[in-house]
Amino acid sequence: MTDAALLSLEANKAAGPAPAVVAARGVSLVFEGGGHRVTALAGVDLTIAAGDFVSLIGPSGCGKTTLLRAIADLERPSSGELLVNGMTPSEARKRRSYGYVFQAPALYPWRSVVRNVMLPLEIMGVPRAERLARARHYLDLVGLREFTHKFPWQLSGGMQQRVSIARALAFEPKLLLMDEPFGALDEITRDRLNLHLHELWRRTATTVVFVTHSISEAVFLSTRIVVMSARPGRIVEIIDNDLPVSRDLGLRETPAFLAVARRVREALRAGHSYD
Amino acid sequence: MRRPSERDGATWPVIVVILALIGVWYVGAILLNGPQVREQAAEDASFRDFVVQTWSMERPVLPAPHQIAAELAQSLFTHSVTSPRNLLYHAWVTVSAALAGLGIALALGLLLAVGIVHIRVLDRSLMPWVIASQTVPVLAIAPMVVVVLGNLGITGLLPKAAISGYLAFFPITVGMVKGLRAPDPLQIDLLRTYDARPWQILSLLRFPASLGFLFPSLRVAMTLALVGAIVAELPTGAQAGLGARLLAGSYYGQTIQIWAALFMAAVTSMLGLAAVSLTEALVAQRRGGRL
Numbered sequence: 001m002t003d004a005a006l007l008s009l010e011a012n013k014a015a016g017p018a019p020a021v022v023a024a025r026g027v028s029l030v031f032e033g034g035g036h037r038v039t040a041l042a043g044v045d046l047t048i049a050a051g052d053f054v055s056l057i058g059p060s061g062c063g064k065t066t067l068l069r070a071i072a073d074l075e076r077p078s079s080g081e082l083l084v085n086g087m088t089p090s091e092a093r094k095r096r097s098y099g100y101v102f103q104a105p106a107l108y109p110w111r112s113v114v115r116n117v118m119l120p121l122e123i124m125g126v127p128r129a130e131r132l133a134r135a136r137h138y139l140d141l142v143g144l145r146e147f148t149h150k151f152p153w154q155l156s157g158g159m160q161q162r163v164s165i166a167r168a169l170a171f172e173p174k175l176l177l178m179d180e181p182f183g184a185l186d187e188i189t190r191d192r193l194n195l196h197l198h199e200l201w202r203r204t205a206t207t208v209v210f211v212t213h214s215i216s217e218a219v220f221l222s223t224r225i226v227v228m229s230a231r232p233g234r235i236v237e238i239i240d241n242d243l244p245v246s247r248d249l250g251l252r253e254t255p256a257f258l259a260v261a262r263r264v265r266e267a268l269r270a271g272h273s274y275d
Numbered sequence: 276m277r278r279p280s281e282r283d284g285a286t287w288p289v290i291v292v293i294l295a296l297i298g299v300w301y302v303g304a305i306l307l308n309g310p311q312v313r314e315q316a317a318e319d320a321s322f323r324d325f326v327v328q329t330w331s332m333e334r335p336v337l338p339a340p341h342q343i344a345a346e347l348a349q350s351l352f353t354h355s356v357t358s359p360r361n362l363l364y365h366a367w368v369t370v371s372a373a374l375a376g377l378g379i380a381l382a383l384g385l386l387l388a389v390g391i392v393h394i395r396v397l398d399r400s401l402m403p404w405v406i407a408s409q410t411v412p413v414l415a416i417a418p419m420v421v422v423v424l425g426n427l428g429i430t431g432l433l434p435k436a437a438i439s440g441y442l443a444f445f446p447i448t449v450g451m452v453k454g455l456r457a458p459d460p461l462q463i464d465l466l467r468t469y470d471a472r473p474w475q476i477l478s479l480l481r482f483p484a485s486l487g488f489l490f491p492s493l494r495v496a497m498t499l500a501l502v503g504a505i506v507a508e509l510p511t512g513a514q515a516g517l518g519a520r521l522l523a524g525s526y527y528g529q530t531i532q533i534w535a536a537l538f539m540a541a542v543t544s545m546l547g548l549a550a551v552s553l554t555e556a557l558v559a560q561r562r563g564g565r566l
Contacts, residue, residue, distance in 0.1 A: 109562075124469065
């Protein structure tokens with residue numbers, strides 16, 4: 001561990017027991033309907049501390065999206081305790097504690113790019129001038145300054161997803177929930193956006209929970225990697241990723257990186273061993 | 276750079292079709308008016324005279340296009356706009372009722388659609404009635420509405436607007452229900468993550484998303500509103516309006532007058548449709564060219 005990391009750890013301890021950003025204990029979630037019972041989550045225990053970048057990785061149907069949606073109060077756990085910033089997910093949502101980035105950009109096609117980014121600010125009653133200033137700032141941050149007044153359909157898929165990230169950042173949430181935001185993009189765009197996101201996370205000190213299918217994406221971005229398995233969705237292993245905090249794409253060729261990736265792959269395989 | 280539009284090259288085909296229709300019409304006038312002319316004509320009249328006569332009768336079965344045009348010109352240009360002899364005066368009487376009806380239809384249609392989309396019970400209980408309302412012929416409803424409202428002391432524009440609105444609210448309701456449900460679940464989830472109020476979900480998402488459905492509905496509603504206003508003038512014994520002109524024309528066998536009124540009604544509804552299209556284009560322009 002680097003000195004800086006140690007120092008920040010000490011600082012955290014000195015500040016007293018701040019509530020974990022996400023604390024899940026024995027969280028289960030069962031979907032019922034049409035005579036079917038699907039156990040999406042079974043006994044999930046997970047604690048996410050402030051400043052963490054946590055990836056949820058696993059095969060389709062392992063409940064990683066469901067877990068993220070439960071944290072966001074878009075689904076309600078059937079049992080167990082789930083706290084966000086020490087509050088129930090519903091209270092946390094009402095306090096607008098998190099920004100959510102969906103699998104699809106979910107932009108409103110009748111709004112220009114900048115007005116899409118201003119949408120949350122409009123709802124939260126931020127004054128008009130500040131709305132515009134903040135939207136411009138975050139569009140700058142995701143490198144879309146020239147596209148301010150374009151409409152979503154005039155942008156490529158990668159750009160649209162960047163707009164949706166700017167929109168999630170615009171009201172400056174301390175917690176960012178991202179559901180396979182780059183899943184539909186080509187590898188090159190994905191690499192670039194991963195780098196973008198990594199730098200953004202380092203600069204803004206937000207906590208990120210990130211759902212992904214991609215091992216290399218998870219290892220590249222995360223401080224911790226939560227490996228899940230399907231039917232029922234549960235956590236197989238939580239892997240601490242002690243690669244240096246400052247990362248670039250070249251890191252992915254290093255033995256240290258490949259070692260972490262191997263551990264993730266093995267955990268994924270272990271999760272599959274029963275079928 | 277200008278993109279090739281659908282209309283490019285369509286001018287000539289349209290002109291040819293119109294000319295063909297006019298040709299067919301003149302032939303039709305000969306065939307339909309022929310028997311009457313033959314009764315009165317001298318035995319030795321030439322075919323040329325016969326044809327000219329079928330095209331210039333005072334009360335033909337089917338008036339020739341130029342007769343209707345002459346009637347229209349005479350009505351529109353020799354009388355002041357406020358005179359009951361000017362068709363524009365009658366058109367305005369009908370249009371004002373249709374516009375009032377369209378206003379009623381928009382308000383009612385929006386209200387019903389918002390209710391149906393938000394309240395599950397209304398979806399089950401209201402929609403069948405909305406559909407049933409349209410299975411009753413407007414010709415049966417119109418006199419009753421006029422009589423009932425007349426008894427309440429309501430006469431003039433309002434009963435006509437009510438009948439017109441009765442026809443026009445249906446496409447608006449159906450279109451708006453579909454439109455308000457158009458947003459995909461992700462777009463709604465997004466607003467939930469911001470803890471948006473229900474009215475914000477309506478005004479920021481559902482309503483803007485529905486506009487693409489509103490305008491096609493509005494086109495249908497516009498023509499129905501006009502039909503409703505004309506039909507409403509028939510049982511009310513109205514003295515003014517295109518419907519009144521149609522009725523008076525048929526009482527006195529003034530076929531040319533009937534056709535002139537019909538033509539006026541057609542032009543009016545085309546102008547109405549053009550107005551809807553213009554509004555649609557303006558709205559689309561504010562949204563970057565797409566609705």
